[in-house]
Amino acid sequence: MSASVRAANLDAQALPTRLEQLLGAGGRMQMAYAWHPQPGRTEVRYLAAPGPRQPFELWSCRADGGELPSLALRAPLLGWYEREMQDLYGLAFRGHPEPYPLVVERSAEGTLRAPLVLPEVSDPQVQLLGFGPVRADVLESAQFLFFYLGEAIVHYLPRLFLKHRGMEAKFEGASPMHGCVLAERVSGVGSVAHALAYCQAVEDAAGCTVPPRAKRLRVLLAELERLYNHLHYFGQLADSTTLKVGQAEGRLLEERIKQLAGRLTGQRFMRNLLCPGGLRRDVAVPVDLADTLQRLRREVESYLAQLERTTSYLDRLLATGVLRKDVAFDQGATGPVERASGLDRDLRRDHPYAAYDELHVPVALAEEGDAYARARVRAAELRAGFDLLELLLPRLEHGPVYAPCAPEPLGFGLGWAESPRGSLYYAVHLDAQGMLARVKIKSPSFSNWRAFPFTVHQTNMMDYAINEASFGLTIAGCDR
Amino acid sequence: MPLWTLRGLAQGIATADWPHGAADAHGQQGTLGMPRIAAERCADACHRCADVCPTQAIRLDTRGHLESLDYGRCVACQLCVETCPAGTLQPGGEWAFGVREREDLEWTLAPGPLPAEERLAAHIEQSFRGSLHVRHVDAGSCNGCESELQALNNPFYNLHRLGIFFTASPRAADLLLVTGTVTAAMREPLLAAWEAMPAPKRVLACGTCAVSGGACGGTYASGRGLDGVLPVDVWLPGCPPNPAAIIEALLLLLERKPQRVKGGRLHDG
Numbered sequence: 185m186s187a188s189v190r191a192a193n194l195d196a197q198a199l200p201t202r203l204e205q206l207l208g209a210g211g212r213m214q215m216a217y218a219w220h221p222q223p224g225r226t227e228v229r230y231l232a233a234p235g236p237r238q239p240f241e242l243w244s245c246r247a248d249g250g251e252l253p254s255l256a257l258r259a260p261l262l263g264w265y266e267r268e269m270q271d272l273y274g275l276a277f278r279g280h281p282e283p284y285p286l287v288v289e290r291s292a293e294g295t296l297r298a299p300l301v302l303p304e305v306s307d308p309q310v311q312l313l314g315f316g317p318v319r320a321d322v323l324e325s326a327q328f329l330f331f332y333l334g335e336a337i338v339h340y341l342p343r344l345f346l347k348h349r350g351m352e353a354k355f356e357g358a359s360p361m362h363g364c365v366l367a368e369r370v371s372g373v374g375s376v377a378h379a380l381a382y383c384q385a386v387e388d389a390a391g392c393t394v395p396p397r398a399k400r401l402r403v404l405l406a407e408l409e410r411l412y413n414h415l416h417y418f419g420q421l422a423d424s425t426t427l428k429v430g431q432a433e434g435r436l437l438e439e440r441i442k443q444l445a446g447r448l449t450g451q452r453f454m455r456n457l458l459c460p461g462g463l464r465r466d467v468a469v470p471v472d473l474a475d476t477l478q479r480l481r482r483e484v485e486s487y488l489a490q491l492e493r494t495t496s497y498l499d500r501l502l503a504t505g506v507l508r509k510d511v512a513f514d515q516g517a518t519g520p521v522e523r524a525s526g527l528d529r530d531l532r533r534d535h536p537y538a539a540y541d542e543l544h545v546p547v548a549l550a551e552e553g554d555a556y557a558r559a560r561v562r563a564a565e566l567r568a569g570f571d572l573l574e575l576l577l578p579r580l581e582h583g584p585v586y587a588p589c590a591p592e593p594l595g596f597g598l599g600w601a602e603s604p605r606g607s608l609y610y611a612v613h614l615d616a617q618g619m620l621a622r623v624k625i626k627s628p629s630f631s632n633w634r635a636f637p638f639t640v641h642q643t644n645m646m647d648y649a650i651n652e653a654s655f656g657l658t659i660a661g662c663d664r
Numbered sequence: 665m666p667l668w669t670l671r672g673l674a675q676g677i678a679t680a681d682w683p684h685g686a687a688d689a690h691g692q693q694g695t696l697g698m699p700r701i702a703a704e705r706c707a708d709a710c711h712r713c714a715d716v717c718p719t720q721a722i723r724l725d726t727r728g729h730l731e732s733l734d735y736g737r738c739v740a741c742q743l744c745v746e747t748c749p750a751g752t753l754q755p756g757g758e759w760a761f762g763v764r765e766r767e768d769l770e771w772t773l774a775p776g777p778l779p780a781e782e783r784l785a786a787h788i789e790q791s792f793r794g795s796l797h798v799r800h801v802d803a804g805s806c807n808g809c810e811s812e813l814q815a816l817n818n819p820f821y822n823l824h825r826l827g828i829f830f831t832a833s834p835r836a837a838d839l840l841l842v843t844g845t846v847t848a849a850m851r852e853p854l855l856a857a858w859e860a861m862p863a864p865k866r867v868l869a870c871g872t873c874a875v876s877g878g879a880c881g882g883t884y885a886s887g888r889g890l891d892g893v894l895p896v897d898v899w900l901p902g903c904p905p906n907p908a909a910i911i912e913a914l915l916l917l918l919e920r921k922p923q924r925v926k927g928g929r930l931h932d933g
Binding site: 258288295296298316317320321322323324325345346347348349350351353354358359362365366369370371372373375416419427428429430432433435436438439442446447448451452453455456464465490493494544580658659660661 | 688743805809812832844856879882885
């Protein structure tokens with residue numbers, strides 16, 4: 185395991201104290217997961233980020249008795265991880281504030297279903313509106329429940345995990361190469377980020393060094409992915425504020441980047457190219473790529489400037505869906521969402537991977553935490569994305585794009601990437617044959633879906649669609 | 665607001681001159697599709713393609729020769745193409761793989777006789793003579809298919825011009841377009857949407873997950889696609905199928921385009 189991660193074995197009773205130390209020093213939990221190091225043994229691993237640019241901490245804690253103290257009261261973002269371990273690994277967390285199933289539960293007939301725990305409502309005036317899982321338009325499946333009084337939303341509950349595919353289980357027994365094909369299919373619009381975080385985890389386990397050209401090409405792909413995702417985001421936001429031409433223009437710009445990606449890599453989502461050790465094949469970068477990007481940049485700048493001049497659009501974003509800084513921190517918000525609430529974190533800068541250590545990654549921030557702040561942060565990231573690509577293209581010197589990468593049997597590796605939606609982690613455990621024994625995926629949408637309802641309670645129906653669009657969530661990444 | 669309208673007009677027409685005009689204006693240049701097969705090159709006891717295929721789409725005979733390839737399981741990951749030392753499996757640019765019968769996605773070394781032409785144009789026109797209204801249901805996808813379906817309404821593809829529309833209510837829908845592996849939790853809502861649709865109604869399995877479960881099927885929760893769940897009219901593999909492939913499949917359903925793939929082989933013209 186690399187020097188950027190410090191490992192520690194902890195007893196169950198030492199966990200709360202260690203958490204207090206971390207929080208006291210300004211650190212934050214990142215994720216937690218369970219696995220079976222041997223048949224009949226269970227271990228829980230916690231990933232902690234002590235502070236900016238300090239190595240991650242990985243705490244391992246035996247859970248053979250099936251019970252651990254819950255840390256969710258002090259680190260609320262861990263609440264969902266603990267509930268997931270409860271559902272999938274049968275663990276119990278003592279003192280959990282919401283000890284209900286989250287990901288799957290078994291119905292009386294024995295079939296699996298997505299859990300639903302409704303709050304008790306005493307006021308007979310409060311109505312319940314259920315929306316989904318099949319919603320209007322082409323959208324991912326999820327069910328949203330609104331407890332409302334007239335136009336006011338009293339309480340909001342998203343029922344997710346209807347799309348739970350058991351993706352982490354799908355990795356088990358697969359070869360490291362096959363695992364990359366799976367990682368690309370966890371969240372389609374994050375194919376590059378997922379493949380990148382996964383490959384870096386396997387490379388960490390193997391201790392191999394990826395050639396410089398492959399590292400830089402990985403940045404090229406990752407930034408193109410950010411561009412098309414953020415353009416899609418502005419199209420959605422324009423749609424939710426009824427700017428039909430603005431929606432069409434955003435979608436068209438997104439399409440142009442996807443077509444560019446298709447010509448460059450053979451696949452519009454840039455799948456089927458990354459592999460542990462580098463890239464499966466070299467990418468022929470056309471000589472006019474810089475010009476193409478320059479032209480696109482001018483169009484994107486003009487589009488963003490027009491949006492920022494449109495008062496009807498700004499009116500609907502300002503003060504909509506405010507995520508307070510302390511809530512963003514406690515509930516684990518990530519990516520542009522947390523940066524728009526004033527949290528200065530970006531894995532590309534704080535824990536550089538691929539070729540980001542060679543580049544200056546500016547981190548856009550805002551303080552207000554409303555939909556407008558989230559849009560401003562994404563607009564700044566779009567501009568910064570073009571800047572990064574401009575810096576990167578002259579550095580794409582010829583050279584190999586692959587180094588042999590065979591992870592040690594029984595090895596472990598951790599990989600991460602700042603996806604367009606925020607921090608993404610892969611933890612990879614290998615078995616005695618060098619096949620995948622356990623793969624944990626921490627997707628950014630899992631984090632942001634946890635934070636999102638806090639911006640909906642006590643607001644109104646009119647703002648909901650705009651607020652949801654301003655978060656830029658995916659459901660596939662969350663549900664896995 | 666009027667500024668936006670002027671701005672849109674000033675940008676001119678962005679819509680592709682396809683499928684009616686230029687045959688190659690579909691916007692998918694350079695993308696790789698399903699692998700092409702040159703079976704005569706296959707070497708004895710090699711096994712590499714079958715070993716590397718993440719979805720078990722490739723079967724070998726007792727000599728270790730390529731015997732069959734099920735494009736309905738293929739996610740076009742290109743691993744077999746990259747590993748094949750003999751050039752039996754080659755990179756292909758073919759992505760429009762929509763078919764009416766599931767068997768037509770199965771390439772076998774010794775194919776049986778092709779079935780007779782299945783349906784007459786008059787058949788579909790009776791029920792869907794005007795426009796087609798589509799209800800999409802995500803039954804557990806990676807969101808790749810949704811991203812490409814959403815792209816259908818961008819100005820480049822502009823699906824409306826073909827008389828095809830997405831609709832909110834299954835009550836107003838002619839076609840159920842399903843993506844994803846059909847997870848345990850989405851099975852019931854999917855069937856409810858199907859039940860809510862008035863007859864006559866059709867089903868399009870969009871993407872390899874919906875066709876066979878693809879790369880993500882077969883876990884404790886994920887299901888294996890639409891086979892045995894709903895009566896499918898058109899099967900469209902692809903991971904994900906690009907927007908042009910989806911348009912081709914919709915036009916195939918409407919019998920406005922001929923089926924190009926039969927017995928896992930291209931039959932053009």
